[in-house]
Amino acid sequence: MKLFLDSAITEEIAHALEAWDMDGLTTNPRHVMVSGKPFRTVIAEIAELVHGTDKPVSVEVNPHFTECKEIVEQGRELAALSPNFVIKVGACEGGFTAIRELSKDGIRTNATLIMSVAQAWHAARAGAYFISPFLGWKDQFGDSPDSFIGDVRTMLDKFGYSSEIIAAAVRNARQIGDVAVAGAHCITAGVAVYQESFRNPYTNMGEGIFQDAWDKTPER
Numbered sequence: 082m083k084l085f086l087d088s089a090i091t092e093e094i095a096h097a098l099e100a101w102d103m104d105g106l107t108t109n110p111r112h113v114m115v116s117g118k119p120f121r122t123v124i125a126e127i128a129e130l131v132h133g134t135d136k137p138v139s140v141e142v143n144p145h146f147t148e149c150k151e152i153v154e155q156g157r158e159l160a161a162l163s164p165n166f167v168i169k170v171g172a173c174e175g176g177f178t179a180i181r182e183l184s185k186d187g188i189r190t191n192a193t194l195i196m197s198v199a200q201a202w203h204a205a206r207a208g209a210y211f212i213s214p215f216l217g218w219k220d221q222f223g224d225s226p227d228s229f230i231g232d233v234r235t236m237l238d239k240f241g242y243s244s245e246i247i248a249a250a251v252r253n254a255r256q257i258g259d260v261a262v263a264g265a266h267c268i269t270a271g272v273a274v275y276q277e278s279f280r281n282p283y284t285n286m287g288e289g290i291f292q293d294a295w296d297k298t299p300e301r
Contacts, residue, residue, distance in 0.1 A: 082261045085139075085247060085269035089116045091126045093272050098130060106131070107139040107213075107247065107269040109169070109193070128163035139191040139211070139247075141169035152179035160188045167210060169193050172200045177207045184208030191247065201233045205242035211267070212237075216260070217250035227259070234264035254278035 083104035086097045089112035097103045106127060113123050124140050131138055142155045152175060156168040160183075167189040170176045180190045184207065191211040192204030196219065204212045214233055216226040230248055237244060245266035251257060252270075254277050260268055 082265055083267040084275075085137075085267055086275075087112065087249070087269040087271050089113045089123050089127070091116070091123070091130065094127060094130055097272060097275070098136075101275065103136070104267070105137040105139075107169070107191070107249070109141050110144055124159075124162065124166075128165060131165045132163075134165070136165060137167045137189065137211075138163070138165045139167045139169045139193075139213075141171075141193065144171055147171075147173050147175045149175045149178040149182065152176060153182045156183050156188060156190070157186065160186075167191050169213075170209075172196070172204065177203045180204060180207040180209050184210075192244075193249070195233075198229075198232050198236055201244075201246075202236055205237055205240075205244040209244050211247050212244045213247045213249040213269070215250040216248060216256055217252040220252070228263075230260045230265050231263035254281075 085105040085107050086094060086103045087107045088094055089108045094106060113120050116123050127138055140159050142152050146152045146155065152170055156179065160166050160168055168183055169191045170180055172192055172194045180192060183190050189210035191213055192209040193213045195201050195204060195212055195214045201212050201214060214229055216229065219226040230246060233246055247267040247269050248260035248265040249269050251260065251268055251274060253274060257268060257278050
């Protein structure tokens with residue numbers, strides 16, 4: 082399973098690329114807002130960080146756009162800025178049509194805000210390179226996401242679609258393990274979630290036991 086960082090803060094991205102060798106990046110309008118920088122500035126800085134690599138960077142079109150024509154126009158413009166850019170398109174009727182048109186142009190797309198297997202099917206059928214089912218938001222509002230990734234993967238495999246699943250809105254280390262077992266091709270999460278996943282209180286307990294034993298044992 083490939084690991085993507087979900088962020089638009091260039092300092093975080095630079096650290097994650099260096100320390101964790103992330104396989105790719107995802108951004109969204111909220112992450113760009115949090116960065117405190119203009120949209121074009123942020124994506125230009127990110128493009129520079131991954132220049133010369135094959136790491137994909139999902140960059141979202143204006144989320145107000147719901148008509149195919151306007152999504153395609155901006156998608157083509159953004160894709161021309163960097164060979165790493167994957168165009169992120171929201172799940173809607175016009176969005177799925179736009180994915181089909183962009184795919185015909187050889188432009189990779191990421192169908193985002195996927196909340197059902199039916200939406201994932203529309204995206205795959207349209208030729209989306211990535212499909213991003215959201216876990217955290219479903220969980221937050223009482224809709225269990227436990228079988229979601231597995232169901233999407235079953236659908237893709239059953240009908241031979243080539244789209245890759247990016248498990249998105251992942252909120253904790255348990256979900257990282259769950260989506261890996263369920264068959265997600267990729268996961269995207271924030272820095273804090275990955276940092277949490279490196280740790281475990283049982284590991285800390287074991288280290289304490291071993292450290293105490295080490296200190297009580299003569300070296301020679």
